[in-house]
Amino acid sequence: MSITHINQLDELDLQILDILIKDCRTPYLEIARICHVSGGTIHVRMKKMEDLGIIKGTRILLDLPKLGYDVCCFVGIYVDKTSSFSYVIEEMKNIKEIVELHLTTGDYSIFAKVVCKSISHLQEILMNSINNIQGIQRTDTFISLSQPIDRNIHL
Structure with a gap:
């Protein structure tokens, strides 16, 4: 804020x-x-x-594993050049398994949170969707083993 x-x-x-x-x-x-x-x-x-834009709406919180989405991972994305950012972001908006996207500092240009039904589903998303986007140089994937903290900030 x-x-x-x-x-x-x-x-x-x-x-x-x-x-x-x-x-x-x-x-x-x-x-x-x-x-x-x-x-x-x-x-x-x-x-x-x-x-003021402080409250942007409300969301429903889903138990994704109960809906069959058992794999949560984070994908660090290297974008080949600055001029590719807009195109890459627009293309990634079309991949429903990407639930968060962050522009970052450090090693990665973009960091994405991805939820999938299985490891083979993740492989499909990586190989046939994310890595096929023009402007993405390469990716690194980190699979989440568990999420011991899941909270909003308290004021």
Whole structure:
């Protein structure tokens, strides 16, 4: 969150965000009760934080292994030249197994989080999708063995 946005938030806004981080399905009236304000106040504060881009929406959290996606990995991607970035990113948006994409410093130009149903599915994604994108020089893949921490930041 930028300094500009944090300066526009007060303790009530931070309290609302903390409640929503714990459970984004908490009804506005329940938030109002916890914060000792009216439901209308919560609506106004939520609208303000949405307009500022602090709240971008809500997401459902899925248990991916229960849906058959048993492999999670990270792919470090070397892009051959700066002018290839836009094209590579646009092409990677079309690969549904890529669930996060980060532009990075260090050894890799791009770091992607990929979920797959199996190692053979991962191999297919790497060989037939990711590595076939023009502008990708090469990749390094790291398979996640487990995820002992999975949390949002608490304010």
